[in-house]
Amino acid sequence: MHELITLTSNLREPAREPVACANGNGPRVFIQTYGCQMNVSDSQTIESMLGEAGYRFCGTADEADVVLVNTCMIRETAEVRALGQLANLSSLKKRNPAMVIGILGCVAQAKRREILESHAYVDMVVGPDSYRRLPLLLEERFISAPGAPGLLETTLMREELYDDVLPRHHGGVTAFVTIIRGCDKFCSFCVVPRTRGRERSRPLPSILREVTHLTEQGVRDVMLLGQNVDSYRWDDKDFADCLLAVAELPAVSRVRFMTSHPTDISEKLLRTMGEHEKICPYLHLPVQAGSNRVLREMNRPYTRERYLEIIALARELVPGIALSTDVIVGFPTETEDEFEETFTLMEQVRYDTAFMFKYSERPLTKAAQRMKDDVPEDVKVARLERLISLQQKIARERNEAQLGRQTSVLIEGLAPKDGAMWAGRTPDFRPVVLPKNGESVGELVPVRLESLTGFTFHGAREN
Ligand code: SF4
Numbered sequence: 001m002h003e004l005i006t007l008t009s010n011l012r013e014p015a016r017e018p019v020a021c022a023n024g025n026g027p028r029v030f031i032q033t034y035g036c037q038m039n040v041s042d043s044q045t046i047e048s049m050l051g052e053a054g055y056r057f058c059g060t061a062d063e064a065d066v067v068l069v070n071t072c073m074i075r076e077t078a079e080v081r082a083l084g085q086l087a088n089l090s091s092l093k094k095r096n097p098a099m100v101i102g103i104l105g106c107v108a109q110a111k112r113r114e115i116l117e118s119h120a121y122v123d124m125v126v127g128p129d130s131y132r133r134l135p136l137l138l139e140e141r142f143i144s145a146p147g148a149p150g151l152l153e154t155t156l157m158r159e160e161l162y163d164d165v166l167p168r169h170h171g172g173v174t175a176f177v178t179i180i181r182g183c184d185k186f187c188s189f190c191v192v193p194r195t196r197g198r199e200r201s202r203p204l205p206s207i208l209r210e211v212t213h214l215t216e217q218g219v220r221d222v223m224l225l226g227q228n229v230d231s232y233r234w235d236d237k238d239f240a241d242c243l244l245a246v247a248e249l250p251a252v253s254r255v256r257f258m259t260s261h262p263t264d265i266s267e268k269l270l271r272t273m274g275e276h277e278k279i280c281p282y283l284h285l286p287v288q289a290g291s292n293r294v295l296r297e298m299n300r301p302y303t304r305e306r307y308l309e310i311i312a313l314a315r316e317l318v319p320g321i322a323l324s325t326d327v328i329v330g331f332p333t334e335t336e337d338e339f340e341e342t343f344t345l346m347e348q349v350r351y352d353t354a355f356m357f358k359y360s361e362r363p364l365t366k367a368a369q370r371m372k373d374d375v376p377e378d379v380k381v382a383r384l385e386r387l388i389s390l391q392q393k394i395a396r397e398r399n400e401a402q403l404g405r406q407t408s409v410l411i412e413g414l415a416p417k418d419g420a421m422w423a424g425r426t427p428d429f430r431p432v433v434l435p436k437n438g439e440s441v442g443e444l445v446p447v448r449l450e451s452l453t454g455f456t457f458h459g460a461r462e463n
Pocket of ligand 1: 183185261
């Protein structure tokens with residue numbers, strides 16, 4: 001099924017194919033990215049398309065001819081930060097009226113009219129499925145119609161995969177690769193299915209082409225991305241097949257993925273993880289709540305019991321697996337007892353990492369339309385603080401249990417605070433620093449975890 005994807009712009013409709021800017025001498029673009037890894041990956045796709053069209057990139061909005069803000073609205077704080085950035089851009093635009101300002105991402109998709117009406121200095125508002133239009137829209141602005149007046153609205157009947165675009169890699173040994181876009185789950189608190197459309201999987205050959213291209217640039221650690229990677233389907237291949245195909249590329253040292261959904265994760269996937277050395281023993285499996293009634297209200301179609309079964313199976317099939325999760329406290333109608341069920345679930349699972357949030361009402365979601373945000377703010381804060389302090393204690397204990405362990409570290413680069421040390425990660429994603437001793441970036445080094453400072457390990461090379 002296809003949803004209407006809307007692109008809205010203050011520019012008039014471009015009537016022809018773009019003419020590339022003079023190579024290496026085109027306008028300078030600054031992209032500010034907010035939110036999840038999907039947005040980071042999208043920004044790299046945009047950079048690739050704009051780079052092809054002759055645009056250059058710069059590190060600050062001050063030196064840019066084009067400023068693009070890639071927004072996120074999964075949490076209220078991310079949206080507020082992104083929209084706060086617009087106020088700064090307004091003063092830049094006053095100083096440089098020729099500057100083009102574009103708003104991209106989920107906020108752009110969901111609030112296009114509001115943005116254009118209340119921010120006159122914004123030139124274009126482009127949703128996540130319309131980025132192919134950016135070179136054309138910018139071209140129109142720079143070549144054909146500087147200062148073009150009027151409001152344009154274009155409706156596109158397609159959902160994008162960008163599967164023919166090789167995202168611009170920024171260097172380093174780690175890269176994100178999007179394998180599936182959109183989401184069909186419609187969790188009642190989440191706006192993603194409305195802003196990013198329905199699920200569509202990228203053809204496996206195009207994923208392998210992108211990963212190969214990245215490894216040619218030195219990437220060794222690949223993170224496969226999707227709102228729900230477990231529902232990946234292409235031809236007769238499922239997500240486990242896709243993961244294995246990436247892991248089998250000779251130049252890939254490690255492959256990870258994010259995000260999984262408890263309804264769709266398969267035993268086959270867990271077995272594949274356990275059987276293949278290059279697939280990292282790390283699983284991000286959002287639980288969101290520990291109460292079955294709250295899960296039903298969230299439209300998360302699994303139970304606490306089923307979730308715990310999956311965790312037990314993951315621990316059985318993937319020895320040493322590290323687990324992380326997302327949790328929302330203070331969902332509408334959540335009682336104190338129901339919050340306790342989340343608390344006890346976290347005590348039981350003992351996650352290595354957890355991303356914990358207070359519920360915030362998101363526009364266009366079922367929860368916002370049908371439920372009152374009725375848990376008082378002070379109660380939400382108190383619940384969140386309890387959960388955070390529990391999780392910090394568990395994470396510390398789980399880290400301390402790692403001391404003395406022999407593992408491998410993928411060298412990512414110099415330690416930020418000490419040029420005599422390397423920084424890298426274990427297969428289960430724990431940060432490690434170790435003394436430099438002739439290794440190089442991208443190398444897998446056998447290491448013993450010797451001590452901890454905060455959440456960072458100090459390792460010693462094993463021979
Ligand atoms: S699975 Fe739920 S929370 Fe995740 S993107 Fe889809 S709708 Fe949103």
